[in-house]
Amino acid sequence: xxxxxxxxxxxxxxxxxxxxxxxxxxxxxxxxxxxxxxxxxxxxxxxxxxxxxxxxxxxxxxxxxxxxxxxxxxxxxxxxxxxxxxxxxxxxxxxxxxxxxxxxxxxxxxxxxxxxxxxxxxxxxxxxxxxxxxxxxxxxxxxxxxxxxxxxxxxxxxxxxxxxxxxxxxxxxxxxxxxxxxxx
Amino acid sequence: xxxxxxxxxxxxxxxxxxxxxxxxxxxxxxxxxxxxxxxxxxxxxxxxxxxxxxxxxxxxxxxxxxxxxxxxxxxxxxxxxxxxxxxxxxxxxxxxxxxxxxxxxxxxxxxxxxxxxxxxxxxxxxxxxxxxxxxxxxxxxxxxxxxxxxxxxxxxxxxxxxxxxxxxxxxxxxxxxxxxxxxxxxxxxx
Numbered sequence: 001x002x003x004x005x006x007x008x009x010x011x012x013x014x015x016x017x018x019x020x021x022x023x024x025x026x027x028x029x030x031x032x033x034x035x036x037x038x039x040x041x042x043x044x045x046x047x048x049x050x051x052x053x054x055x056x057x058x059x060x061x062x063x064x065x066x067x068x069x070x071x072x073x074x075x076x077x078x079x080x081x082x083x084x085x086x087x088x089x090x091x092x093x094x095x096x097x098x099x100x101x102x103x104x105x106x107x108x109x110x111x112x113x114x115x116x117x118x119x120x121x122x123x124x125x126x127x128x129x130x131x132x133x134x135x136x137x138x139x140x141x142x143x144x145x146x147x148x149x150x151x152x153x154x155x156x157x158x159x160x161x162x163x164x165x166x167x168x169x170x171x172x173x174x175x176x177x178x179x180x181x182x183x184x
Numbered sequence: 185x186x187x188x189x190x191x192x193x194x195x196x197x198x199x200x201x202x203x204x205x206x207x208x209x210x211x212x213x214x215x216x217x218x219x220x221x222x223x224x225x226x227x228x229x230x231x232x233x234x235x236x237x238x239x240x241x242x243x244x245x246x247x248x249x250x251x252x253x254x255x256x257x258x259x260x261x262x263x264x265x266x267x268x269x270x271x272x273x274x275x276x277x278x279x280x281x282x283x284x285x286x287x288x289x290x291x292x293x294x295x296x297x298x299x300x301x302x303x304x305x306x307x308x309x310x311x312x313x314x315x316x317x318x319x320x321x322x323x324x325x326x327x328x329x330x331x332x333x334x335x336x337x338x339x340x341x342x343x344x345x346x347x348x349x350x351x352x353x354x355x356x357x358x359x360x361x362x363x364x365x366x367x368x369x370x371x372x373x374x
Contacts, residue, residue, distance in 0.1 A: 011360040039367070046367040049316055050335045056220045058234055066212065069242050 001029045006036055010043055193257035201248050208248075211257075212241050218337065219265050225332045226269045227276075228321050236272055240265040259346045262339070266329060266347060273325070319369035327362035334359050 001009075006029050012018050013026050030036045089097035191199070191207070193214070199207035219240055224233035243264055251260050320328060326348070333344045341359075345352045 007364060008357070008360065011356065011363060039364075042367040042371065043363050046363060046370050047335055049312065049370065050320075050331070050366070051338075053225070053313055053316060053336060055217060056224050056230070056233070058216045058220050058237065062216060062234060062238070063212070066238050066241055069238060070245050073242060073246055 001025045003036075006030075006033075007039075010040055013040070014044060014047070194253055197248065197251055197257050198253070201251070208245060211244065215258075215261060216241065219261070222262065222332055222337055223265055223269050225317065225320060225336055226266070226328065227272060228317060232272060232276075236265065236268045239268050243268075255346055256343065258339070259343050262333070262337075262343075263347045270325065316370065319366055322369060323362055323365060327358055327365065330355055330358045331362040331366070335363075 006026065009018060009022065009026055013023065018026060030040060088094075092100060191210070193211065196207040196211050200211065216237060219237045220233055223236045223240075224230055227233055227236065240261065244261060251257065320331065323331060329348055330344055333339045333347065334341070339347075341352055341355055345355045348355065350358075
């Protein structure tokens with residue numbers, strides 16, 4: 001603890017507002033610095049002196065003067081005694097509260113309309129309108145349970161933007177390509 | 185025992201807001217001396233202090249509906265008194281005519297102080313009190329307010345924080361520094 005920290009903690013120490021560790025550090029500094037101890041003693045004494053100051057009382061004519069002033073205020077103008085409206089909504093009069101509500105609703109409405117639309121547009125991918133669980137159209141009259149050659153061919157012609165379909169073709173080059181290096 | 189003396193300050197102001205003027209009188213009786221002590225220690229003038237206390241209580245009467253039971257009543261009324269006292273101090277700086285000429289003898293009890301102070305007749309306690317009061321007056325305004333509220337009026341730190349409208353830590357720091365400064369001023373009183 002340095003001198004600055006010590007002085008900043010004096011009031012907290014006197015008013016028992018320090019935790020145990022802080023108090024120990026404070027008292028350790030105080031014990032090793034006599035002028036610090038004297039400072040704390042002086043401040044305690046000053047606080048006692050200030051607390052001991054006499055309370056003052058108002059004069060004997062205070063109340064009569066006060067009532068005269070109040071009568072004057074009452075008679076001066078009806079507007080002088082300011083009355084807040086009895087009914088208020090969050091501190092606002094009903095008129096202002098309703099105006100505020102309209103303003104807030106307008107802001108919310110404008111904000112919702114200006115919010116960017118994250119849904120996909122019609123030009124990028126076609127919307128799937130069918131039921132995903134339903135079976136494909138039955139071309140041959142019987143329900144399709146296995147992939148037929150015609151359906152396989154049809155699948156390759158559909159949605160080119162669908163990234164789940166693996167469009168890569170596997171080529172077997174074993175007999176078609178000979179490496180030149182092996183001939184040397 | 186009269187039921188009025190059982191009511192809390194908040195209950196009294198509520199009754200006053202509903203039209204019970206006797207509740208107002210009870211509040212005046214409770215706070216007039218406390219406010220007088222506070223304001224006097226602030227402005228160092230009994231006559232002006234009494235005027236300010238009257239202004240505070242008139243404002244309590246005319247603006248009673250502005251009190252909401254969110255904070256303590258004492259916080260509210262001390263805030264009014266502190267603001268009026270600060271305003272008066274600002275006016276005092278620019279005032280050219282002394283307050284003696286503004287008073288009528290029929291309006292208040294007043295004793296002219298002796299021109300030549302007679303230190304032999306001053307009691308030791310009165311001397312000490314004057315010294316302490318002078319030391320308090322030397323404090324900067326923001327230190328003086330919190331010192332009076334804490335060490336004389338014995339309000340809590342939380343309440344003082346609301347009255348002067350500064351954070352709690354700032355209040356504690358100001359009080360600490362004010363006490364260090366006061367003890368320097370009053371070293372010769374030991």
